[in-house]
Amino acid sequence: xxxxxxxxxxxxxxxxxxxxxxxxxxxxxxxxxxxxxxxxxxxxxxxxxxxxxxxxxxxxxxxxxxxxxxxxxxxxxxxxxxxxxxxxxxxxxxxxxxxxxxxxxxxxxxxxxxxxxxxxx
Numbered sequence: 001x002x003x004x005x006x007x008x009x010x011x012x013x014x015x016x017x018x019x020x021x022x023x024x025x026x027x028x029x030x031x032x033x034x035x036x037x038x039x040x041x042x043x044x045x046x047x048x049x050x051x052x053x054x055x056x057x058x059x060x061x062x063x064x065x066x067x068x069x070x071x072x073x074x075x076x077x078x079x080x081x082x083x084x085x086x087x088x089x090x091x092x093x094x095x096x097x098x099x100x101x102x103x104x105x106x107x108x109x110x111x112x113x114x115x116x117x118x119x120x121x
Contacts, residue, residue: 003034003035003036003052003053004027004034004035006052006106007027007035007037007038007050007052008027009106009107010038010050010106010107010110011025011027011038011040013110013111014040014110014114017111017114018114018118020043020118021042021043021114021117021118021121022040022041022042022043022114023041023042023043024040024041025038025039025041026038026039026041027039036051037049037050037051038050042117042121043121044063044064044121045064046061046062046063046064046121047061047062048060048061048062048113048114048117049062050106050110052106055073055104056073056074057071057072057073057106057109058070058071058072058074059071059072059102059109059110059113060072061113061117067092067093068090068092068093068094069089069090069091069092069116069120070089070090071087071088071089071100071102071109071113072087072088072090072100073086073087073088073100074086076088079097082097082098082099083099084099084100084101087099087100087101087102088100089102
């Protein structure tokens with residue numbers, strides 16, 4: 001699926017289904033105005049950066065207290081022992097890494113991740 005279309009779908013889900021926590025959303029662009037990522041800004045001034053490219057992804061929530069929560073599937077050798085490798089979840093910091101059981105469908109994942117944000121905002 002085209003990145004532009006994918007990010008627009010995710011942006012609409014976030015704005016329509018999570019208006020209580022999502023203050024705004026924007027698609028970041030690279031060279032030639034190509035969609036690079038989707039950034040959601042939350043009511044507490046934190047943000048979620050979503051990057052999807054083929055089968056690779058990253059859902060990175062950066063909180064104002066410097067804690068990070070990120071599901072991604074970058075195959076870092078240091079995470080090979082995690083049962084869900086290459087999928088993993090940075091829980092609160094880069095160093096605290098756990099299993100990630102999120103799905104592969106971005107439209108389901110964004111809903112699940114935004115529910116997590118809602119519970120922890």
